[in-house]
Structure formats: C-alpha cells, structure tokens
Amino acid sequence: MKIEISEIFIDDNKLKKNIEIELKEPKKVVDILEELGVKNLGYADFYLNDKKVKKDTIAKNDDLLTVLPIIGGG
Amino acid sequence: MTYGYSGKILKVNLSTGEIKSENLPGEIMRKYMGGKGLVYYYLKDSIDKDTDPYSEDNPLLFMTGVASGIPAAGTSRMIIGTKSPITGGFGISESGGFIAPELKKAGWDGIVVEGVSSKPIYLLIRDDKVEIKDASHLWGKGNGEVNDIIKEENDDKTLKLSQIGQAGENKVQYACVINDLKHACGRNGMGAVMGSKNLKAVAVKGTLGINFKDKDKITEISKWYAKHQKDQPLSKGLYMYGTAAGLLGIDKSGILPTRNFKQGSFEKAEDISGEKLAETVLIKREGCFACPVRCKRVVEIDNEKMKVDPKFGGPEYETIASMGSLCGIGDLEIISKAHEMCNDYGLDSISTGVSISFAMECYEKGLISKNDTEGIELNFGNEDALLDLIKKIAYKDGFGSILSQGVKKASEIFGKDSNDFAMHVKGQEIPMHDPRGKIGVGMGYSLSPTGADHVQAQHDTSLADEGPILDSVKVLGLTQPTDPMGYGKEKAYYYSTMEKWWSFLNMAGVCDFVPAPRGSMPIDKFIELINSATGWDVTPEECMEIGERGITAARKLNYELGVDEKTEELPKRFYQPLENGHLKGVSMDRDKFLDTKQEYYKMMGWDKEGYPTQETLEKLAL
Numbered sequence: 016m017k018i019e020i021s022e023i024f025i026d027d028n029k030l031k032k033n034i035e036i037e038l039k040e041p042k043k044v045v046d047i048l049e050e051l052g053v054k055n056l057g058y059a060d061f062y063l064n065d066k067k068v069k070k071d072t073i074a075k076n077d078d079l080l081t082v083l084p085i086i087g088g089g
Numbered sequence: 090m091t092y093g094y095s096g097k098i099l100k101v102n103l104s105t106g107e108i109k110s111e112n113l114p115g116e117i118m119r120k121y122m123g124g125k126g127l128v129y130y131y132l133k134d135s136i137d138k139d140t141d142p143y144s145e146d147n148p149l150l151f152m153t154g155v156a157s158g159i160p161a162a163g164t165s166r167m168i169i170g171t172k173s174p175i176t177g178g179f180g181i182s183e184s185g186g187f188i189a190p191e192l193k194k195a196g197w198d199g200i201v202v203e204g205v206s207s208k209p210i211y212l213l214i215r216d217d218k219v220e221i222k223d224a225s226h227l228w229g230k231g232n233g234e235v236n237d238i239i240k241e242e243n244d245d246k247t248l249k250l251s252q253i254g255q256a257g258e259n260k261v262q263y264a265c266v267i268n269d270l271k272h273a274c275g276r277n278g279m280g281a282v283m284g285s286k287n288l289k290a291v292a293v294k295g296t297l298g299i300n301f302k303d304k305d306k307i308t309e310i311s312k313w314y315a316k317h318q319k320d321q322p323l324s325k326g327l328y329m330y331g332t333a334a335g336l337l338g339i340d341k342s343g344i345l346p347t348r349n350f351k352q353g354s355f356e357k358a359e360d361i362s363g364e365k366l367a368e369t370v371l372i373k374r375e376g377c378f379a380c381p382v383r384c385k386r387v388v389e390i391d392n393e394k395m396k397v398d399p400k401f402g403g404p405e406y407e408t409i410a411s412m413g414s415l416c417g418i419g420d421l422e423i424i425s426k427a428h429e430m431c432n433d434y435g436l437d438s439i440s441t442g443v444s445i446s447f448a449m450e451c452y453e454k455g456l457i458s459k460n461d462t463e464g465i466e467l468n469f470g471n472e473d474a475l476l477d478l479i480k481k482i483a484y485k486d487g488f489g490s491i492l493s494q495g496v497k498k499a500s501e502i503f504g505k506d507s508n509d510f511a512m513h514v515k516g517q518e519i520p521m522h523d524p525r526g527k528i529g530v531g532m533g534y535s536l537s538p539t540g541a542d543h544v545q546a547q548h549d550t551s552l553a554d555e556g557p558i559l560d561s562v563k564v565l566g567l568t569q570p571t572d573p574m575g576y577g578k579e580k581a582y583y584y585s586t587m588e589k590w591w592s593f594l595n596m597a598g599v600c601d602f603v604p605a606p607r608g609s610m611p612i613d614k615f616i617e618l619i620n621s622a623t624g625w626d627v628t629p630e631e632c633m634e635i636g637e638r639g640i641t642a643a644r645k646l647n648y649e650l651g652v653d654e655k656t657e658e659l660p661k662r663f664y665q666p667l668e669n670g671h672l673k674g675v676s677m678d679r680d681k682f683l684d685t686k687q688e689y690y691k692m693m694g695w696d697k698e699g700y701p702t703q704e705t706l707e708k709l710a711l
Contacts, residue, residue: 022364023326023334057556058322062341066671069554083338084326085558087607088522088530088548 093623104204122596123154128170143285154598158190163603165377178652185377186272194295254435257284263440271402302624327384330363332406343671344526354670357419404428410521411442417469434483443518515540538643546587561605581688593636654699
C-alpha cells in the first residue's frame, strides 16, 4: 500500500514522506503506522483513499493512506 | 507595586486634545484580566443603542492583557474594541505582533481614544511622553509608506505601529487596523472607526519595562517551552506550514470553503496549501514577541508578472482560503498579492474575500451583470477581477463601493434570493471554516457577540477522539470526546467549556496557539506563568469563571445595544447540502441546532431568549 505522511510527523526516525509497503493482510490504520515507527498519532487525522477515517479503520494493500495534522482551527 | 501590569490607562480625547493617565484598580484587573474584559469595562458606560459608531461618542480602545509582554511564548496579543459599525454591538478584534508588549513596556495597560480629531493626526507614545502629531501629509497613503515615514520623521526604526490604510480613511465597513504591517486586528470594522476619528496611526516606544514577581520562574518556563515545543506536532505544524498546515486536511474532510461555501473541496487545494507555500513563495518564518513557535509567513515575489513586498509578511490560512478556494482561485502568487494589498490598504481579508466571492456567485447566477460590475467578468476564478476589486473596495470606487458595505448590505442591493447565500452573521462575513462538518464552529458563528467568528472555541474536529488533545483539557472539565457533527447537550457542554477557556485567553492577552488544547503548553504550566508574572494564585477554576464573565458581559452589553438572539441566525446555505467533497450532500439540521443553543443558554445561566438571568449576573459580579 502507498502511504503519505505529513513531514510534521517525520523526525529523525528515517521515515520518508511517501512510502510503499506490502500489506500481507488487512490491518488497522493505527497498527500500520505504529509498526512503521510514526509517532504522535494522537495529533493526526487519517485518510484512506482521500476519505477521512478513524484510526482503527481497516486498511487493505491497495489503499492509499494519508496522515495529516489534526484540524484544530484558529 | 503592581506585577505584570502597570495599573495605568492612557486616555486621549481627540476632540479637546486632552491627554491624561487614569488608574486601573487592581481588583478590576483581576476581575477582567484585560483584553475584551477591559473593553467591556470601558465601553459599558460610554455607549448606548443610539450611539453612532462613527461619532465622537464612540471610544476606540487599545487593550493589552495581564499576560501581554511576559517574556514567554504567546504573550503578544493586542485587543482593540469599540461599538462595531458592522454589528452595531460590542466589537473587538485581536492580533499578535509586538505592539501590545511595547505599550506595556511604555507603562500603559491600554489606551482609551475618545472624541474625533478635526484633522488627520497620529499618536506618538514614548513612555509617559504622549504627543498628538499632525498626519495631514500621511492621509491618503498606504500602510507601508506611512510606516516608513513615521519611523523616519521620528528618527526611530524601532517604533511599533498600529495603523489604518486608505480603507480605514474611507470608512470601508470592514477596514482593519494593521500592526507593524503584518498583524491584523482584522474583524469588526476597527479600522473604519479609527478612520472616523482621523487617527492614522498609534506609534509606540517603551523603555520602562514591566515588573514581574518571579522573573526566574518565567525564564525557566520559557526555556522549557522553547525546547518542548520544537518537536511537538501542534507547534511543529505551525512552524513548518503556518496556519495553512491544516488546509489539505480541511479539504480532504470536505470543509474547505469553496466558491462561496457552495462546495467543501477545492480541486486546486494542493496548489494553495501550506506545504506548497513553503516550497514556492516563502522566504522566511517569523514569530511574534518572545514566541518560539514562529507561525508567521514572509513571502516575496519578484518576477515579470508580479511583485510582492516581504515587509507585509505573508498570507495565513484565513487569507489563503478567502482569496483562494472561496473565490475559485488556485494561484499562491495571486493570493500573496491580494494579501499584500489588504495589509497595505488596511482591509480585513476574510470580509474582503467573502464579499468578492458573494459577488462572483451573484454574477454567475445572473443577479448582476457587466453593467453593474463596470465591465468586469466576475466569474469564480477570475484572478484579475479579485485584485481589481480589492482596490475598488478600499477606495469605495464604483462597484467596489457596494462591496465595501459587506455582503449583508450588498444582498439588500442585489435583491432576489441573494440573501440566502450572503455569508454573514450580524453583518460580519463568515470565516473559512464550514460548520456543516464541525457544529461547534457553527455555535461560535451564531453565538459570538461580534458576529461570525472562528476563534470562539477550540474546534470540535480536534476533540473527536480520546487522545492527548482531549487529555490536555480534562483539567478544565471536558472529559468526553465530542462528535464534530453531533448536536444536543454534549455539544453544548463541549462548546461552553472551550468557549470559556478561549474567552479567558483573549482577556489575558494570550495567543490560542500556545496553551493547550490548540497549542502545546500544558494548561497548568501556562497558569503558572501568569502567576509568576503577577504574584497571583489563579487556578483553572478562576480562569474559567473569568472567561465566563467575559462572555456574559459582552452578551449583556449587546442586549442593551439591541443586538439580541434574533441576530444569531446562520446563513440559509449551511442548512443546504454541500455540493462536493467528503461531505457531499451533508447539511446542518436547523431544529437540532436551535435546540443545542437552548441547552447552551441553560448551561450558561441565561433565559430562553439568551439573556443572562439575575442570578448569573450576580454570580459573575456584573
């Protein structure tokens, strides 16, 4: 699956902004990202194929997952 | 001795030329903290229902807060207040920058400007030396040029300035006050009232400093925060991409105001995102007084097609969306130019963009034609039309004169069904957040004493789940997540809790982007900062009561001015379905929304008509 991560969530953990992984079986969004080492997910919103989803939504290998900062306003 | 504030208010009467210092009692400072609290305190006995906002009877107030000027993050806010020419009620507008700390360093907690000058003038404040200076040579000039001249003729490049441009001189209804060319007290027509007083600028230099009770503690907290915020996502996002850090998420969530709020997603969202701005026109990131977050943008364009001067800073999210997606424009160079023009002329970029977008829809619907627009083909996406109209609005030139009155009055002129999509509450244009995806923002638009406003309460989208943001506000009593699209008691409770906290921040002179939940400084640490500065023993409970006092005081004054619950109606468009995006087909439920407001009234101790009960007024010492 393809994953796009806002640079806000990328520090020194060698993650890249755009990555592609092989997902052997469907998995929760939050589990996928935690396994990749993405931190601070409590401040993120998640989008699967451009649609906003909850962190425990199940993603499949052909999905596009986007991680963006949470909408706070102001 | 007072700590954290001086206890002195500068009073200047422009009709008589009298300049005097007035004591601000300590118990009043503790009760109101500053900001809109002091605006209420000085406004309540000065105006009534019949006061013309442009008359000498309407004072213009420049207020700091008790936290303004503490050498720590988020302490930069200047709050300007008056009877608003837009709403006819309690009016305030706030900005960051440097002028509020400078004013406090000059020994003043605020300025009350009364009367009307018979000729253009500016105020020059150097500590306790206050002069009324001739500004005849500055009248008709833009903010950029005037800023240079005032600094040069006073031989001081470090002066901090609040100014009006041509829009304020011409009393464009939504003219704003610009601080140091980059920080706008944008809303509620403050610039128009300043223009009506023939007051071109307020220039300040402070050398006296501010007394603080525990300087070491302030330094300790300040240093801790500077380190802590660096890799914290809320602060990091603001640093990297400014307030437009959320634009792509807002678009994907289907709530990016597009084509006058008909749509919630813009096909060129990526082209106007904070990320794209950082890759293209951004040359520098800046911060306000003592703030390490540095959320401010500085852009520069210098090519054959376009020049944009970096001295005006750069567009923030509200400007990007109001000049961009709302008008169907996806070019950051055009948006940056529009931003520069608004800051130079002194126009509120939200109201300007909404007014032009409204006219674009009227044109496409055939309610107005080229005959009305003086030949301008006013379709969505017309970049030249956007820039032409900004200038015409500032000078009230031709068709621009109609739009300079805002969408409420323009819709009365254009007629037919245009009122259904004239996007305003109380006459103030709607900011760049669609309440069809966040009902709490709709509550703010409806209930704000100043008309449609997006900074009344932390937006509900960030409190939808358990997590660190919700954890950060449990100390204030909000312990459960709120469904952004939910209604009822739960929504009313979330809203009233977050509203009280943000109301307190306004009163204390604090930026929403530093303390939790929008910012990354824990609430207890932030309160410790205020106590270190003042020597007080303020608690979260007292902060919430002070915030509630500010909300209720503004409410009380508004009802006395005739601005009551009948003025709280949202535009019809929000009860109609969005045309595209993630929330395509979604609309607000009016009955549920009104019921939620009734729940809120009850929680606030107000009656069914939204007026505070006697018991509530007594509880809050109002």
